Amino acid sequence: MLISLRVINVFSNILFVVILFSCNSSPAINFKKPSSQKNNFKVALLPYTNFDSALLNFVKNETAQFYNCEVIALKSVPLPSFTFYPPRNRYRADSLLKYEKNILLPGVDAIAGLTNKDISTSNGKISDWGVFGLGMCPGKVCVISVYRLQR
Numbered sequence: 001m002l003i004s005l006r007v008i009n010v011f012s013n014i015l016f017v018v019i020l021f022s023c024n025s026s027p028a029i030n031f032k033k034p035s036s037q038k039n040n041f042k043v044a045l046l047p048y049t050n051f052d053s054a055l056l057n058f059v060k061n062e063t064a065q066f067y068n069c070e071v072i073a074l075k076s077v078p079l080p081s082f083t084f085y086p087p088r089n090r091y092r093a094d095s096l097l098k099y100e101k102n103i104l105l106p107g108v109d110a111i112a113g114l115t116n117k118d119i120s121t122s123n124g125k126i127s128d129w130g131v132f133g134l135g136m137c138p139g140k141v142c143v144i145s146v147y148r149l150q151r
Contacts, residue, residue, distance in 0.1 A: 042108050
């Protein structure tokens with residue numbers, strides 16, 4: 001069964017905003033009173049190598065519009081080699097979060113890594129659980145993968 005690009009785009013955007021803002025212990029954005037005034041919150045999108053540029057632009061525009069905040073797209077970077085888990089051919093999401101936390105730029109409130117590769121984390125007794133995304137709670141970083149949407 002093929003999933004249309006539009007469905008992937010919508011689901012990716014929803015997943016992005018849920019992960020990015022659900023773990024913030026003190027929300028910087030007021031959902032009750034929409035305002036035409038620009039929010040001071042600044043989000044950086046970090047596309048990892050080969051992430052679809054059209055999808056990146058879609059997520060950037062939708063996030064900026066929905067949250068009325070500034071969203072910047074950073075230059076694409078390779079997935080760090082230390083995050084690769086060879087037995088399952090995946091990248092460790094928890095290691096990607098640590099990497100992103102270390103490169104958080106001054107003046108940026110949150111960073112979201114975007115990849116088309118399979119990512120995983122530990123889940124109880126399962127040491128390598130495949131996930132759509134992961135965020136630090138509380139925290140300012142998350143990583144999202146569209147890999148499982150394309151299967």
